[in-house]
Amino acid sequence: MLLLRDLAQLATPSGTEAPLRGAALGEIEVVDRAFVLCDGETIAAVGRMSSLPALDDDVVEVDCRGLCAIPGLVDCHTHAAFGGDRVDEFSLRAGGASYEELHAAGGGILFTVRATRAAGGDGLREAVELHRSWMLREGTTTFEAKSGYGLDRDTELASLRAIRDAGGVPTWLGAHAVPPEFADADAYLDFALADVLPDAAELAEAADVFLERGAFDASQARRYLEACRDAGLALRLHADQFTESGAIPLAVELGARSVDHLEATGEEGIRTLAASDVTGVLLPASALFLDRPMPPGRTLVDAGAAVALATDFNPGSAFCESLPLVCSLAATQLHLSPAEALAACTVNAAHVLGRADDIGRLAPGYRADVTLLEAPDWRYLAYHLGGRVVARVVVGGELR
Ligand code: NIG
Ligand code: FE
Numbered sequence: 001m002l003l004l005r006d007l008a009q010l011a012t013p014s015g016t017e018a019p020l021r022g023a024a025l026g027e028i029e030v031v032d033r034a035f036v037l038c039d040g041e042t043i044a045a046v047g048r049m050s051s052l053p054a055l056d057d058d059v060v061e062v063d064c065r066g067l068c069a070i071p072g073l074v075d076c077h078t079h080a081a082f083g084g085d086r087v088d089e090f091s092l093r094a095g096g097a098s099y100e101e102l103h104a105a106g107g108g109i110l111f112t113v114r115a116t117r118a119a120g121g122d123g124l125r126e127a128v129e130l131h132r133s134w135m136l137r138e139g140t141t142t143f144e145a146k147s148g149y150g151l152d153r154d155t156e157l158a159s160l161r162a163i164r165d166a167g168g169v170p171t172w173l174g175a176h177a178v179p180p181e182f183a184d185a186d187a188y189l190d191f192a193l194a195d196v197l198p199d200a201a202e203l204a205e206a207a208d209v210f211l212e213r214g215a216f217d218a219s220q221a222r223r224y225l226e227a228c229r230d231a232g233l234a235l236r237l238h239a240d241q242f243t244e245s246g247a248i249p250l251a252v253e254l255g256a257r258s259v260d261h262l263e264a265t266g267e268e269g270i271r272t273l274a275a276s277d278v279t280g281v282l283l284p285a286s287a288l289f290l291d292r293p294m295p296p297g298r299t300l301v302d303a304g305a306a307v308a309l310a311t312d313f314n315p316g317s318a319f320c321e322s323l324p325l326v327c328s329l330a331a332t333q334l335h336l337s338p339a340e341a342l343a344a345c346t347v348n349a350a351h352v353l354g355r356a357d358d359i360g361r362l363a364p365g366y367r368a369d370v371t372l373l374e375a376p377d378w379r380y381l382a383y384h385l386g387g388r389v390v391a392r393v394v395v396g397g398e399l400r
Pocket of ligand 1: 079108109112210238241286312314315316317318
């Protein structure tokens with residue numbers, strides 16, 4: 001058994017049956033002078049130090065004075081399986097080139113596709129392991145990651161295997177861009193659905209599509225998503241990043257788990273999403289990195305939409321693995337409270353990954369994934385902008 005004792009605070013969202021929304025999103029339980037007791041991979045008890053039960057001698061005790069415990073953070077949207085980098089493109093963008101122009105000129109995503117194909121299976125495994133170690137350092141104990149930089153059979157499947165082997169939750173982003181060997185998006189989808197989907201469906205838990213001008217249109221996205229749904233995959237969409245292209249109504253109609261980005265979502269899209277069971281995944285680090293408008297976080301929450309927060313970690317639009325930084329952006333740019341931000345990257349993110357029974361809360365029976373903050377108050381998670389806020393993590397009952 002592992003006992004985290006004398007915590008300055010413990011903070012956890014409540015609720016599990018459905019993603020939290022409305023006022024419930026901001027209702028965090030806070031316990032001062034707290035403990036967390038882990039039995040193997042599971043949380044056995046949490047509470048005030050004054051109510052700590054008598055324990056056997058074989059308990060390993062960790063002095064947590066000066067630390068706060070929150071649920072291990074859940075990053076439900078990353079593109080961690082890639083080779084190379086885009087630092088040259090980053091420098092060009094700093095000088096004024098736009099992300100969409102670079103993409104249209106065969107750079108952007110397709111630049112990373114070339115580097116990812118060249119990395120091969122071993123290179124991809126090393127890359128995902130490295131990126132996972134960065135995420136862990138930032139308090140992320142569960143990460144989703146997408147393929148989508150292979151776009152050929154071998155590299156897509158190798159990406160999904162590398163993600164799974166690193167302990168990530170794999171999503172097949174088979175419709176990310178049209179690779180140069182295909183004449184158009186329809187020809188590429190003919191190939192991807194016939195030759196990649198059957199094996200991808202064995203490895204991945206969900207499918208994702210980049211529904212956007214210059215990528216896949218709504219009818220192509222529908223074709224891809226319906227085939228993936230029929231193969232047993234949960235559905236997600238890159239939606240309204242630059243333009244509103246019909247992603248939200250399509251996601252609602254198909255019963256998708258999430259629509260992600262939403263920087264360009266207008267009033268009608270907000271209303272449609274709020275009235276649905278689809279979660280809006282907000283990625284403010286991506287908007288910041290591309291100097292684009294922020295997604296309408298406050299308006300979505302006030303309208304009653306279920307929202308989650310994620311990094312979008314990738315080499316092009318968000319080279320950022322830090323959920324604490326994303327929480328700072330949520331508070332300062334999206335106008336969510338620290339409590340709403342915490343729920344959005346724990347319990348609601350767990351819902352997006354279909355794992356809310358197991359992770360995203362500090363409560364008996366949940367997996368013993370705990371992020372320890374170097375802070376006297378758990379809200380430093382959002383308050384300490386870009387600072388060192390994560391002290392340690394506990395993953396499956398093991399202190400790292
Ligand atoms: O979520 N927009 C599409 N995909 C990624 C970026 C991929 C890239 O630029 O390499 C995103 O922002
Ligand atoms: Fe993304």
